Amino acid sequence: MGRGYNLLFILVTFLVLVAAVAAQGNSGSSRGGGQRPRVGFYGNSCRNVESIVASVVRQHVQSNPANAPGILRMHFHDCFVRGCDGSVLIAGNNTERTAGPNRSLRGFEAIEEAKTRLEAACPGIVSCADILTLAARDAVVLTGGQSWRVPLGRLDGRISQASDVILPGPNDAVDKQKRDFAAKTLNTLDLVTLVGGHTIGTAGCGLVRGRFFNFNGTGQPDPSIDPTFVPLVQARCPQAGDASARVDLDEGSAGRFDTSFLSKVRSNRVVLQSDLVLWNDPETRAIIERLLGLRRPSLRFGAEFGNSMVKMSLIEVKTGSDGEIRRVCSAIN
Template structure:
């Protein structure tokens, strides 16, 4: 995944994350569901504290923006937005191959440290990650949206649970995986376009234009007129 931070606000991330908040956070009906203003006076400045940490880390390294947004997606897609991707240890989610390239854990740890000083044992890491993802997107030029809070941190983190859509999956497989999470085709397109806030490295999709399935030819499902356009404008080959 690329680290460019030239974000196009046309990639409307708000619907995607609202769906995640509604469907992928708590599977138990009796657990509290996220809502705005959840912490109230218990931690009235939670959003400003997270925002301050995000701003300083964005200025220090803008690549933190796509890093944290990608981490948030990898967390939510596996077993809900429970911050289980943050847990370290043998065979944890962090050790799964798709997560080995995740970055930005230090940002969440920094925000958690400051919140423990201001509001001890109150704000979950899951909420911090959700807020940080929103704030990084916003700082990178994307939209701002209200983040419902009240997620519970997960205590189970297994590499074997990490089944994420891959760059070589067909559209049919991608749609199926998203449908399993109650996400539709629009959610798939939004995420594919924006979850890294940038451009994917050529290695991720180059074979689709030059050597699809080792055929030596482009992927036949790509519009023929689009192939030379991508080669010229994106791959900078010709």
């Protein structure tokens, strides 16, 4: 009787342990074994994660529309430096946030608020990297863009250094842009499509003024710019004006996520040199034409943008023992 009881006890204990392991695996809280992000990762462990993030992003975009392009840009800057690990969110001296290209980033408060709400709903479950990835998608949707399914399950990085921030620049040639994107496993279609995200947002006058007043030291605007566009930008970015003032990347349509920006690349009415040169390269020009429906087979910009965002969101993600789930997004645990 005693021996049979012991065997039954051992069997029951074993089954309980198996069930616990299975539940942990389905909950989405486990990052063991180098598991890659996937759609539905959080399962029942934090089933409202997407609605909570979407609600917070909506509030912050409604209160300040500039948060939409700000969050989208922040996600790009995060993924291109040490991968999509939320390292751009960490505050402090000499962190990524302090680097020149990141000083104009905005939307940090939305990510922090979403984290606070998620910690209340499901503590220790959702990473800041996942919150930022979801928020970027939600920012696009709120400005009229197409939604996409977001793979989740990233961990947060523990390193954030200003010296690591090396990003594609506003004056880069097409070949350099292609190399930079290829280094992050992104192809030329991804390059053109993601640059199409400039349909929302602004650029600092200090970055663009040279092209409109003194291109290559000539004392004249860049001759490749549509001459009717030059005085519009000069008025918004006077030569002796504030370098930190902002000018729309998609003049007349900066708040709507659409193909308007790509049309302006075609007509040489864009403020960044790195955008304008995409029309001069046969490969990137052909992609723009396909995204605009001017060349067959045509491409649907909204769908392609979602596909490229998913690819970008999987750059060098942290899993297993490579990272952590931060308690607050602005500091490592």
